[in-house]
Amino acid sequence: MAVDKDFFDQVYQVVRLIPKGRVTSYGAIAKYLGTPKSSRVVGYAMNAAHGKTPKLPAHRVVNRNGMLTGKNHFETPTKMQELLAKEYIEVKNDTIINFHKLFWDPTVELEI
């Protein structure tokens, strides 16, 4: 069971390692963990991480399109955008601007 829990823990670790003002995608995290097909599971881990302590910067994690798909799962649908705005990240129509510029790839930055 510890192995299964590890996957979630790995996701939490990576999300916590995301620098301020940077964003990443579920697929990138999944790929970093070695399971590029488990991108959905990464999002699921976030759902379980919601309300956890310390609060994970889930607002820094978005889909491949840079769209705030999980904003609906936050305390408030606007909380995610608010947090991103505090990170000096421009969000327009629930989509991060300069996403490719703010994209933080763990496989490259952390380089495994």
Add this chain to the structure above:
DNA sequence: GTAATGACCTTGG
């Protein structure tokens, strides 16, 4: 134990 769902990604038409 089987079926359905989900904060996704990739590929086909």
Add this chain to the structure above:
DNA sequence: ACCAAGGCCATTA
């Protein structure tokens, strides 16, 4: 270039 469908993994009902 745009729209649609399928697939993969884990959790929950």
